[in-house]
Amino acid sequence: MSRVVKLAVIPGDGIGPEVIAEAEKVLDAATAGSGIRLEKTRFALGAGRFLETGDTLTDADLDAIKDHDAVLLGAVGGVPGDPRLKDANIERGLLLKLRFELDHYVNLRPSKLFEGAPGPLAEPGDIDFVVVREGTEGPYVGNGGSIRRGTPQEVANETSVNTAFGVERVVRYAFDLAERRRRKLTLVHKTNVLVNAGGLWQRIVNEVAAEHPEVAVDYLHVDAATIFLVTNPSRFDVIVTDNLFGDILTDLAGAVTGGIGLAASGNINPDGAFPSMFEPVHGSAPDIAGQQKADPTAAILSVALLLDHLGLRDESDAVTRAVEADIADRGAASRPTAQIGDAIVARLRA
Amino acid sequence: MSRVVKLAVIPGDGIGPEVIAEAEKVLDAATAGSGIRLEKTRFALGAGRFLETGDTLTDADLDAIKDHDAVLLGAVGGVPGDPRLKDANIERGLLLKLRFELDHYVNLRPSKLFEGAPGPLAEPGDIDFVVVREGTEGPYVGNGGSIRRGTPQEVANETSVNTAFGVERVVRYAFDLAERRRRKLTLVHKTNVLVNAGGLWQRIVNEVAAEHPEVAVDYLHVDAATIFLVTNPSRFDVIVTDNLFGDILTDLAGAVTGGIGLAASGNINPDGAFPSMFEPVHGSAPDIAGQQKADPTAAILSVALLLDHLGLRDESDAVTRAVEADIADRGAASRPTAQIGDAIVARLRA
Ligand SMILES: CC(C)[C@H](C(=O)O)[C@@H](O)C(=O)O
Ligand SMILES: CC(C)[C@H](C(=O)O)[C@@H](O)C(=O)O
Numbered sequence: 222m223s224r225v226v227k228l229a230v231i232p233g234d235g236i237g238p239e240v241i242a243e244a245e246k247v248l249d250a251a252t253a254g255s256g257i258r259l260e261k262t263r264f265a266l267g268a269g270r271f272l273e274t275g276d277t278l279t280d281a282d283l284d285a286i287k288d289h290d291a292v293l294l295g296a297v298g299g300v301p302g303d304p305r306l307k308d309a310n311i312e313r314g315l316l317l318k319l320r321f322e323l324d325h326y327v328n329l330r331p332s333k334l335f336e337g338a339p340g341p342l343a344e345p346g347d348i349d350f351v352v353v354r355e356g357t358e359g360p361y362v363g364n365g366g367s368i369r370r371g372t373p374q375e376v377a378n379e380t381s382v383n384t385a386f387g388v389e390r391v392v393r394y395a396f397d398l399a400e401r402r403r404r405k406l407t408l409v410h411k412t413n414v415l416v417n418a419g420g421l422w423q424r425i426v427n428e429v430a431a432e433h434p435e436v437a438v439d440y441l442h443v444d445a446a447t448i449f450l451v452t453n454p455s456r457f458d459v460i461v462t463d464n465l466f467g468d469i470l471t472d473l474a475g476a477v478t479g480g481i482g483l484a485a486s487g488n489i490n491p492d493g494a495f496p497s498m499f500e501p502v503h504g505s506a507p508d509i510a511g512q513q514k515a516d517p518t519a520a521i522l523s524v525a526l527l528l529d530h531l532g533l534r535d536e537s538d539a540v541t542r543a544v545e546a547d548i549a550d551r552g553a554a555s556r557p558t559a560q561i562g563d564a565i566v567a568r569l570r571a
Numbered sequence: 572m573s574r575v576v577k578l579a580v581i582p583g584d585g586i587g588p589e590v591i592a593e594a595e596k597v598l599d600a601a602t603a604g605s606g607i608r609l610e611k612t613r614f615a616l617g618a619g620r621f622l623e624t625g626d627t628l629t630d631a632d633l634d635a636i637k638d639h640d641a642v643l644l645g646a647v648g649g650v651p652g653d654p655r656l657k658d659a660n661i662e663r664g665l666l667l668k669l670r671f672e673l674d675h676y677v678n679l680r681p682s683k684l685f686e687g688a689p690g691p692l693a694e695p696g697d698i699d700f701v702v703v704r705e706g707t708e709g710p711y712v713g714n715g716g717s718i719r720r721g722t723p724q725e726v727a728n729e730t731s732v733n734t735a736f737g738v739e740r741v742v743r744y745a746f747d748l749a750e751r752r753r754r755k756l757t758l759v760h761k762t763n764v765l766v767n768a769g770g771l772w773q774r775i776v777n778e779v780a781a782e783h784p785e786v787a788v789d790y791l792h793v794d795a796a797t798i799f800l801v802t803n804p805s806r807f808d809v810i811v812t813d814n815l816f817g818d819i820l821t822d823l824a825g826a827v828t829g830g831i832g833l834a835a836s837g838n839i840n841p842d843g844a845f846p847s848m849f850e851p852v853h854g855s856a857p858d859i860a861g862q863q864k865a866d867p868t869a870a871i872l873s874v875a876l877l878l879d880h881l882g883l884r885d886e887s888d889a890v891t892r893a894v895e896a897d898i899a900d901r902g903a904a905s906r907p908t909a910q911i912g913d914a915i916v917a918r919l920r921a
Pocket of ligand 2: 413414444662663666667818852
């Protein structure tokens, strides 16, 4: 008797389809014989779809996606500066809309320096931390506006909205994660300037910390956190932070651990009310699309996060180990996208 | 006949007084025989003053400071977590208040990797750029608030305010600076998410760019900018960005170019309506205060920025060259704060 998992696949734009093709190969290989039967639905969404139909994400799309157990997404976004996309905001209208509508309040972004991975730091040390980025609040809520647009009197505002409800649930998730890891949690914010939002985050972390006496808690301003990410990244275990700071820190963390081509993420709804969504941190990179130049590793590691989320711990570990072995053997030569996927599948099967 | 320069000196808290003592030695040596007569006024401001008197920055303080040609500041801020400072916000009430009241709309932060400076990057390349950080708008305006504080229904907002007036003047400054440098300007923002503020910045950069056809202009999202700061920092010449992104990028840039102990800054009012203020980027580091452990180099390089601002180009260059020579000879051994200042003074005199 096999368990059916309904997976929505959104290859997206640019290099998205290429890396997702490899991620699917790995997913299929990892679940073969596991008692899981994958039922995949492909959704053609992204800049390409917008240019064809004028739609970004319809209510019907959203309803159909909700009717799945999980989502695997490649990357979305057209060629920067494309005049036909001037009035579309694929990021806000598609990617962020999915994160908000599917209540992905945990944006989980592990950073690990795999053996053999190239990194920019002279002495990186042992890097292995996870950023728990809030996904449904902060400066990402779209509560901004402008008046007198295009005149010398224009005023443009952006409002960051933060709620006790929203902060507490992600902070609790981060503490639970820290309990299963090295029991160290760092709150990153800018409490000395953003006193209202920062005060809320700090108070809630203090409150939840009282329930987790074994977890060592510290605090860093976001500016100082970027310093430590390049001078002493091994000091981190779990970082919990807001939507915007998490965006910034995880790109930097990706760079420090061998590049954004290796950085995976999960947009998670821990309550299970909506499907969680797994995607590489990188973008659609239209400049190298269709050339088999993209590294599918980040998408493949996102599959490992997906498997873990589905409770398939062994399958997840197997994928991570296969990736680790591949990275360790890489050297400097670059391989076509499909060759990297095939090599990882071969290791999985071995 | 000598020109009188009235300088307000705010040593501040923690290591502030120690690094300012060295900065003053260098300033005195650099201006000796230059036809400049310095008239210094010391202002005891900071956490220490607050604990003694309950005042952070009075109107009288502010008026007195305004009656100067420039300000030299060490660092302000008490011991983190000091319960007596719980209701004081020295950063907002003193440092940011000075920047806002003195209309320091250009926060100038050069990043240069000096020969011999220790840095975390394996292959740093030739790093020499300047961040022009907006200083009087953005998320720093203090336009936030919260309701139902301390309850499960708390909502805490922070509003970033951006005006065409405020953005244009700093963007113009950045283009003028780029004209005198390598003619490359990068706007850093998050236009795909903060569409209102980002749209304003992007439009104004486009407009001013049309008046500077020789300046090559590009754009990076703030998350991508942090990647380039560690993978290819030599790609940057002038970065122009908002108050918060500038805060984050310049700490990271400081780390990449040998540490925050070398990072200088000027809070500039280019109109000359108010005195400009020069300060190291680092904080008050109370944990190492009074031990002669602090590196005064950032404060001394801030003196070079101050001299340049006063039109004393030769004196400014002489200080920078003396610092460069000192850094080149440093090696790994650490020297007491005063010894570093003395060594730089000796080179200046030589
Ligand atoms: C594309 C963009 C909206 C997105 C974000 O800012 O969250 C991306 O940078 C990311 O980190 O997933
Ligand atoms: C102390 C703090 C308010 C300040 C800032 O955020 O601007 C500091 O980090 C800086 O960069 O000068």
